[in-house]
Amino acid sequence: MNSPAIPNLGADSPIFGEEHVMLRDTLRRFVDEEVKPQADKWEEAGQVPHEVLRRMGSLGLLGVRYPERYGGAGLDARGSVVLAEEVGRSTYGGFAITVLVHTDMASPHLANAGSPAQIAKYMPEITAGRKICAVAVTEPDAGSDVKGIRTTARREGDHYRLNGSKMFITNGVHADLYFVAAKTDTSAGGSRGISMFIVEKGTPGFSVGRALKKSGWWSSDTAELVFDDARVPAENLLGEENRGFYAVMKNFQNERLVLGGQTTAEAETAIALTLQYVMTRKAFGEPLWTKQVIRQRLAMLAAEVEAAKRLVHHAAWLDAQGRDCVKEVSMIKALCGELVNKVMYTCGQFHGGMSYIRETAIERMVRDARVHSIGGGATEVMLEEVAKRMTV
Numbered sequence: 001m002n003s004p005a006i007p008n009l010g011a012d013s014p015i016f017g018e019e020h021v022m023l024r025d026t027l028r029r030f031v032d033e034e035v036k037p038q039a040d041k042w043e044e045a046g047q048v049p050h051e052v053l054r055r056m057g058s059l060g061l062l063g064v065r066y067p068e069r070y071g072g073a074g075l076d077a078r079g080s081v082v083l084a085e086e087v088g089r090s091t092y093g094g095f096a097i098t099v100l101v102h103t104d105m106a107s108p109h110l111a112n113a114g115s116p117a118q119i120a121k122y123m124p125e126i127t128a129g130r131k132i133c134a135v136a137v138t139e140p141d142a143g144s145d146v147k148g149i150r151t152t153a154r155r156e157g158d159h160y161r162l163n164g165s166k167m168f169i170t171n172g173v174h175a176d177l178y179f180v181a182a183k184t185d186t187s188a189g190g191s192r193g194i195s196m197f198i199v200e201k202g203t204p205g206f207s208v209g210r211a212l213k214k215s216g217w218w219s220s221d222t223a224e225l226v227f228d229d230a231r232v233p234a235e236n237l238l239g240e241e242n243r244g245f246y247a248v249m250k251n252f253q254n255e256r257l258v259l260g261g262q263t264t265a266e267a268e269t270a271i272a273l274t275l276q277y278v279m280t281r282k283a284f285g286e287p288l289w290t291k292q293v294i295r296q297r298l299a300m301l302a303a304e305v306e307a308a309k310r311l312v313h314h315a316a317w318l319d320a321q322g323r324d325c326v327k328e329v330s331m332i333k334a335l336c337g338e339l340v341n342k343v344m345y346t347c348g349q350f351h352g353g354m355s356y357i358r359e360t361a362i363e364r365m366v367r368d369a370r371v372h373s374i375g376g377g378a379t380e381v382m383l384e385e386v387a388k389r390m391t392v
């Protein structure tokens with residue numbers, strides 16, 4: 001089935017330009033022709049094949065934000081939002097998050113803090129999809145509270161020794177490059193004493209503890225990682241020693257913005273699929289669409305998603321102007337993580353029993369949405385960030 005009709009924002013929006021319209025068109029074609037026909041197989045396999053990511057790299061879709069000299073398109077946060085929306089529209093959350101972790105959650109650590117030598121070494125591989133990235137901050141005992149991480153990195157001559165474990169790491173099983181947070185100063189309290197490292201697959205002492213089975217996002221591989229005296233070259237320190245917490249917080253902004261793009265597109269697509277369904281499905285002699293309660297619930301959800309989407313676009317525009325948008329991005333993460341779940345619940349309800357059957361997109365979308373109010377900043381944590389900024 002072709003994608004439900006969703007306006008091709010760009011032409012009618014002052015926030016987007018011709019380059020974003022072109023990017024959206026390329027992505028939409030790629031998703032319709034090369035993702036949707038194959039993605040059920042990836043869901044069963046628990047992984048998006050690396051050939052698919054390399055194909056995206058060859059189309060210029062993995063370096064939207066990075067300079068052209070490294071194989072990127074040189075766009076700003078608006079380009080990331082277009083990417084997030086279009087992969088979100090695929091209806092395969094596992095595929096979407098595999099891509100977005102690589103492009104907008106992990107590799108920004110290199111782009112923002114990497115030395116010229118590190119960027120020159122890794123960035124062309126990343127934009128081409130030859131090396132896939134993961135970001136490893138969360139641990140079994142530290143998720144929302146990043147300051148609580150316990151993985152340590154001790155300097156020994158020309159390398160660091162990393163010890164500890166990481167939990168819930170997206171792309172964790174199959175990545176080639178990991179951007180890892182560890183404590184370099186265990187005596188420093190609070191946000192101090194954390195550093196970021198580039199850890200390559202195959203580093204002695206570094207291994208995938210186990211692949212984690214999830215209720216949703218099946219085609220996204222998720223892992224627990226183990227560092228057992230992992231020997232990381234000192235030149236792989238990313239950014240300034242003991243300043244890693246601030247790098248993580250900075251990069252969370254982009255992560256949360258693209259999650260806003262992904263979730264609003266997923267919600268919009270679910271509403272479009274449900275609209276198709278209720279216009280043809282009959283109960284009590286008439287299409288479900290003739291029931292006022294169904295029409296009005298869908299209409300209100302459409303309004304809420306439209307408002308959320310415009311906030312995502314506005315924040316992307318603020319970011320592109322170099323303006324502070326932590327409050328808006330925190331609002332987006334809190335609002336969209338909850339809204340996408342509300343939309344999926346109602347869209348599932350209006351699909352009736354079919355929403356519980358594996359062969360429907362809505363069944364997968366309901367499962368995939370659940371994590372959005374938790375991962376990348378739980379709703380409650382994000383609301384605290386908003387609240388802090390309401391009183392100043």
Ligand SMILES: Cc1cc2nc3c(=O)[nH]c(=O)nc-3n(C[C@H](O)[C@H](O)[C@H](O)COP(=O)(O)OP(=O)(O)OC[C@H]3O[C@@H](n4cnc5c(N)ncnc54)[C@H](O)[C@@H]3O)c2cc1C
Nearest residue numbers: 135136137138142143144168169170374375376377378380
């Ligand atoms: C599928 C998946 C993929 C992920 N991918 C990655 C990844 O690639 N890299 C990575 O580093 N991490 C990743 N994560 C981790 C994710 O970001 C964390 O799960 C998230 O930050 C929440 O941490 P936690 O699970 O430890 O929950 P906790 O921090 O233990 O919190 C549990 C719950 O308590 C509530 N809560 C927490 N703090 C507060 C508060 N201050 N006030 C009120 N309520 C609060 C919230 O409801 C929260 O959901 C992933 C997680 C999942 C499930």
